[in-house]
Amino acid sequence: MELSRRRLIQSGLLSIAAAGIGSTAACGGSGSTAASGGGAKELTLWYWGGGLSDKVVADAVKQFSQTTLKPSVIGGDFKQKLVATMNGRKFVPDITGIKGENIASMLAESDRFIDLNTLGADKLASQYVEWKWKQGSTTDGKLIGFPIDIGPTALFYRNDLFEKAGLPADPAEVGTSMSTWDTFFEAGVKLKKANPDAFIIDSAEGLFDKMVGQGTKRFIDESNKFIGDQDHIRGAWDMVIKANGLGIIAPKYDGPDWNAAAAQGKLAGTVGAAWFALDLKNGVEATSGKWRVAPMPGGPANIGGSFLALTRECRDPQLAFQIVTWLLSADNQARGFTDAALFPSTSASYDMPALTGGDPFFGDQKTIEVFGPAAKNIPIQYEAPADAAVAQPFKDEIINVWTKGKNADTAWTDAVSSAKQIAGRQGVS
Amino acid sequence: MSARTSARASTGMPGPATAATGRGGPPGARHARPKGAWRRYWPQYVSISPFFLLFTVFMLVPVLFSLYLAFHKWNGLGEMEFVGPRNFELLMQDEMFWQALQNTFLIWFMSTIPMLFLALVVANMLNSAVRFTGFYRIAYFVPNVTSVVAVTIFFGSVFSTNFGLINAILQWLSASPVPWLVNEWTIKIVISAIICWQWTGYNAIIYLAGLQAIPSEMYEAARIDGAGPVQLFFRITIPMLRPIILFTVVVSTINGMQTFTEPQVLFGINSANNASSGGPGGAGLTAILYFYREAFNNNDYGYGAAIAWAVFVAILLFTAINWRIVQRRERGL
Numbered sequence: 201m202e203l204s205r206r207r208l209i210q211s212g213l214l215s216i217a218a219a220g221i222g223s224t225a226a227c228g229g230s231g232s233t234a235a236s237g238g239g240a241k242e243l244t245l246w247y248w249g250g251g252l253s254d255k256v257v258a259d260a261v262k263q264f265s266q267t268t269l270k271p272s273v274i275g276g277d278f279k280q281k282l283v284a285t286m287n288g289r290k291f292v293p294d295i296t297g298i299k300g301e302n303i304a305s306m307l308a309e310s311d312r313f314i315d316l317n318t319l320g321a322d323k324l325a326s327q328y329v330e331w332k333w334k335q336g337s338t339t340d341g342k343l344i345g346f347p348i349d350i351g352p353t354a355l356f357y358r359n360d361l362f363e364k365a366g367l368p369a370d371p372a373e374v375g376t377s378m379s380t381w382d383t384f385f386e387a388g389v390k391l392k393k394a395n396p397d398a399f400i401i402d403s404a405e406g407l408f409d410k411m412v413g414q415g416t417k418r419f420i421d422e423s424n425k426f427i428g429d430q431d432h433i434r435g436a437w438d439m440v441i442k443a444n445g446l447g448i449i450a451p452k453y454d455g456p457d458w459n460a461a462a463a464q465g466k467l468a469g470t471v472g473a474a475w476f477a478l479d480l481k482n483g484v485e486a487t488s489g490k491w492r493v494a495p496m497p498g499g500p501a502n503i504g505g506s507f508l509a510l511t512r513e514c515r516d517p518q519l520a521f522q523i524v525t526w527l528l529s530a531d532n533q534a535r536g537f538t539d540a541a542l543f544p545s546t547s548a549s550y551d552m553p554a555l556t557g558g559d560p561f562f563g564d565q566k567t568i569e570v571f572g573p574a575a576k577n578i579p580i581q582y583e584a585p586a587d588a589a590v591a592q593p594f595k596d597e598i599i600n601v602w603t604k605g606k607n608a609d610t611a612w613t614d615a616v617s618s619a620k621q622i623a624g625r626q627g628v629s
Numbered sequence: 630m631s632a633r634t635s636a637r638a639s640t641g642m643p644g645p646a647t648a649a650t651g652r653g654g655p656p657g658a659r660h661a662r663p664k665g666a667w668r669r670y671w672p673q674y675v676s677i678s679p680f681f682l683l684f685t686v687f688m689l690v691p692v693l694f695s696l697y698l699a700f701h702k703w704n705g706l707g708e709m710e711f712v713g714p715r716n717f718e719l720l721m722q723d724e725m726f727w728q729a730l731q732n733t734f735l736i737w738f739m740s741t742i743p744m745l746f747l748a749l750v751v752a753n754m755l756n757s758a759v760r761f762t763g764f765y766r767i768a769y770f771v772p773n774v775t776s777v778v779a780v781t782i783f784f785g786s787v788f789s790t791n792f793g794l795i796n797a798i799l800q801w802l803s804a805s806p807v808p809w810l811v812n813e814w815t816i817k818i819v820i821s822a823i824i825c826w827q828w829t830g831y832n833a834i835i836y837l838a839g840l841q842a843i844p845s846e847m848y849e850a851a852r853i854d855g856a857g858p859v860q861l862f863f864r865i866t867i868p869m870l871r872p873i874i875l876f877t878v879v880v881s882t883i884n885g886m887q888t889f890t891e892p893q894v895l896f897g898i899n900s901a902n903n904a905s906s907g908g909p910g911g912a913g914l915t916a917i918l919y920f921y922r923e924a925f926n927n928n929d930y931g932y933g934a935a936i937a938w939a940v941f942v943a944i945l946l947f948t949a950i951n952w953r954i955v956q957r958r959e960r961g962l
Contacts, residue, residue, distance in 0.1 A: 277925070280925060283705045283706055286706060287705075287706070305704060305705075305706075305928045306706075308704065308706075308707065309704070309706040309707050312706055451790065451791070451808070451811075452790070452808075452810075452811055452909065453790075453791065454785075454789070454810065454896075455785060455786070455789070456785075456786045456789060456792065457786075457789040457790060457791050457792055457793070460789075460791065460792035461791060461792070585704065585928065586927070588926070588927065589926070589927035589928075589929070592906065592927075595906070596906060596910070596911060599909045599910070600909065600910050603808070603811045603909045603910075604811070604812075604813075604909065604910060618724070618725070621722070621723065621724075622927075624719075625719050625723075625929065625932060626927070626929060627702070
């Protein structure tokens with residue numbers, strides 16, 4: 201326990217205070233060859249394990265032989281290490297990955313990065329899905345994050361369990377007959393009647409998260425005002441409470457518990473992003489062939505996904521930008537899908553053989569037929585830097601209602617008051 | 630003494646320097662002495678300096694920086710904004726902080742009391758065992774050196790509600806399964822169990838050292854006077870161990886107040902966007918976990934620093950209280 205606190209302080213406050221001396225020295229970047237005005241001898245690239253296809257990165261090193269491209273896979277808390285290094289202003293990577301959950305807070309400090317539009321990114325915009333492009337841009341139109349992968353959501357369900365319960369089981373039929381949350385919940389009630397052990401949805405918290413993602417507004421608006429107590433959130437909240445009341449949400453399963461429940465056929469459905477397919481395959485291999493993917497009721501949302509950015513310290517922005525666009529071209533994104541299950545942010549990739557094949561885990565279904573259209577139709581949302589912090593109380597209270605039977609109205613009141621307090625602290629009006 | 634006063638009177642040098650010269654020796658060497666002391670002792674100073682240098686760079690500077698940070702609002706990358714005591718004012722009104730502090734204390738109580746009791750029992754057993762004592766000592770100490778993260782993941786699956794080992798046994802005994810990682814009290818029990826498992830052996834080894842320092846004549850004399858094993862334990866062992874118990878109570882107070890890894894791993898495995906919530910109802914949200922969440926997940930470093938300092942004050946107070954309680958009982962007897 202003593203140790204963990206020390207490590208905490210070292211990786212956190214300490215490395216902020218003394219960055220460049222401590223952890224950052226081991227990060228592979230070298231500041232000694234710093235050159236300004238282009239023609240840098242060396243460019244460093246930071247990403248996390250699985251954040252880019254290692255094969256594509258290795259090819260990029262060969263492709264751009266005019267410089268020494270030094271890729272480093274950074275373990276542990278990626279954002280923390282990046283922030284610490286950027287504050288140290290030494291050994292800052294020229295090109296760096298940014299995870300989807302951190303992009304909002306990075307956009308707030310856009311002057312620490314290069315506006316990619318100044319390097320000609322705006323000409324490439326049409327090749328990438330629009331909402332994702334917006335997600336990497338500041339409100340005044342600077343592009344900071346160049347899209348790596350995205351996480352369009354869909355309904356993952358058990359074909360055999362749906363069939364047994366007399367529900368439509370073919371992906372196309374599921375898509376049309378359960379296109380709204382209400383019809384989906386009705387199906388859940390039917391399923392439970394036929395098979396009392398099975399639940400059509402696995403998590404109230406997950407359901408809420410995806411429902412919020414289906415809208416165009418989140419918890420804070422562009423003028424930095426708290427709007428979490430308004431109808432768009434209350435609507436999602438009420439729907440989750442309704443589903444919970446119908447008894448169609450499974451008890452809370454975590455980690456190995458979830459996999460065990462899924463293997464035993466207790467989970468007939470879940471809503472998740474495209475990358476969730478990999479977790480499912482690894483976790484419940486035994487149920488291979490029984491799962492299918494259908495469009496998510498109420499339309500698609502996005503969960504996860506990431507970006508590449510050029511830091512202000514980048515030694516050769518022109519070349520670095522070339523590398524970024526090469527790494528994330530439609531062809532290479534298709535390879536990234538095969539190698540690292542990164543769902544492409546380039547719509548051209550969706551027609552490539554790497555994505556159009558049938559997936560045996562999903563009974564040879566061509567899942568791109570679901571994820572492709574979903575990817576293009578994700579609503580554009582504004583995510584404020586404090587959004588995750590302000591959303592937390594709502595999720596916490598949903599869990600209280602779900603797992604402990606807390607009164608839903610009390611839970612809502614508590615969530616709003618707690619969220620307002622956090623919003624105030626974070627400088628949201 | 631007279632040499633010292635005369636030296637001060639004649640040169641007017643400040644106290645410490647004259648004190649150094651006051652140990653006798655020719656008055657003429659007076660001015661050279663302090664420098665000479667450095668010349669004579671420099672290998673010692675140099676040999677202890679790595680600790681102080683590392684301590685200054687890696688502990689003292691960050692600690693002071695965090696105090697500076699506690700009076701600022703800072704998102705980690707942008708400009709720091711001085712806000713005065715605002716962070717501390719907000720902290721006082723922050724229910725979540727008080728809950729986190731309460732959780733921490735409850736987990737401390739629930740882990741430390743059984744842990745120290747078990748450690749005493751184990752130490753007694755080790756003290757009386759004749760064979761394989763070396764093996765047992767190592768065996769009991771091993772949990773303390775295993776990775777907390779690995780142990781927590783293991784406990785997490787043992788206590789998992791529907792498919793965990795504990796509930797499987799309960800069901801086999803035809804009892805109903807307990808939702809260990811959902812209920813606010815069982816969450817604390819699981820975290821306490823992990824801490825107990827990890828630290829019982831450590832404390833037992835310390836107690837064992839204390840036990841072996843008790844002279845056997847005392848036991849023999851008591852036995853001759855007709856004392857039974859229970860009396861021996863409560864009249865001799867416990868009073869003689871008091872200073873050691875005091876030490877373990879203080880150490881486990883400081884450790885227990887900093888519980889972080891267990892709830893972080895237990896409830897952060899597969900929820901990337903809700904990683905540091907401390908589980909349903911925030912029942913496992915300890916003070917340090919809350920600090921981590923506010924600073925590193927919510928990018929509010931100033932507020933995080935304020936939490937860290939508030940926790941520091943709480944640890945200080947609580948350690949002082951524990952110290953007094955255990956010591957008073959010692960004086961009372």
